[in-house]
Amino acid sequence: MMVNESATLAALPAPASKIKLVVSDMDGTLLTPEKQVTHHTLAAIDALRQAGVPVCLVSSRPASGIEMYLEATKLDTPYGALNGGSIFNPDHSIRSQLSLTPDVMRDTLDMLKVHDIDAWLFRGRDWLITDIGEAYVEPERRALRQDPTVVPSFDNYLDGVGKITGSTADYEALTRQEMEIGALLDGRASVARSAQWYLDITPLNANKGYALRQLADFYGISPQEVACIGDMNNDLPMFKAAGLTIAMGQADASVKAHAHFITSTNEQEGWSKAIETVILPRATRAD
Template sequence: MSGVTQHPIRFLLSDMDGTLLLPDHSLSQRTLEAVRSLREAGVLFSLATGRPPKAMLQMIEALGVDVPTAAFNGGTIVNPDGSLLVAHYLPATAALTTLTLFADQPGIEIWVFSGGDWLLKDPGGPMVPREQHGLGYPPVKVESFEPFMERIDKIVAASANTELLIELEAQLLPLVDGQAQVSRSQPVYLDVTAMQANKGEALATLAAFLGVPLEQTAAMGDGGNDPAMFHRAGFSIAMGQAEEAVKQQADVVTGANTEEGAAQAIERYILNR
């Protein structure tokens, strides 16, 4: 967050789940029209999400995104056709520390994303159907995560027990300090990625690639991984259903995603600027 500013916005970077998307992972017509209006007004638009790249392709096409996007919280930056621009992998030492801690926690599902695949040991976990619906493709069952340790994009602890994830986040942070980013992308997901894999770095990388000064950028999101881009953007927008700690780090708060808050924000704060 850099304070409310009157600089014209030339580039908007938006989160997906909980921001652009409704709870059923769909896009409303109003949101589609708002993004279309951005492009018509000459404002560049892109996505930054904790999702893997291939879980973004449908939304990229639906929204008409024609610039690079950031997956895995910024750990991977890809062209609209899915080809790779930048990749930051989780250090093997941090991955081992994370997996060891998570393995000792009852009620936690452990997911590893590597090489475009969603890897897990137990495909029958209760959180799996939700994630599969959101991603649009099934997981791959593995006996061990060890063969993938050198090319891990993201590790996720998933649980409906949000208090447990908050406690787990506090335990893990000092163990991987300086090695990895740890944040809750949604209340039920705790994400662990490389240090460079954060949405703030993604915003700066994309803005430089597009030739847009940071003071002429805006960021919009709802999760614990979104303030990283709020602090780098010239203007920041939090969704109405976001946790209070997230909202306090944004310049303005819009409606909830169930109220088409992203479209509201685009119409009010970007197009009318």
């Protein structure tokens, strides 16, 4: 573990000295590249539990993709799906839910089509696609343990959508579209990559910073008493909201520049090391 010594660090406030809640990303952070939770991670979660510090998960995944890990991690805390657009109570009931507007839907789908980027819709608990043969459908199906629903077009599904995901193996094209679609939807939606091959478009307030504030409110604490851990651009809104921020070792430099600390990669027990060396010494039981 090391302190981030980038120039950006000088502009960050000092990391919080008391932490009452941990909010964590999943893919690339809590999970290994094989989408597993290691025994070191489970031990770190248990150590936080003993210290009275809850762990809440916030992910670009739909609810089902988060809930499949709750039993293994023994987490009975609220969580945020679809980059925070949907917040769920510990009993899996919906606490809050945001949806994309029809104009954002149309503009986004048009841009993805023009640039030959596959589009998926996440609507309620449904995952909608138009072609089962798209490159990343099968890996995502395995990761979520959920089958997509194939529809002839998205024309009849423009309401109640919590997230559009664009997927492609052309990483450079997706990086460009993060900027172009972000500019097109400025002030209307949140646009950020959740992986090199995924671009997520969510409602304007549906980002991980919004989720972190909602989860802090659930526990009656300040966001400044929250530590967060992540690895991708879609984690930056929660970095801006939290009192202490940790970037995974494999994160891009642009993400690391906004973190107080940098831990090891998710191949090298980076999550558990961050908990043990940075958070547990600051752990403070919530009232």
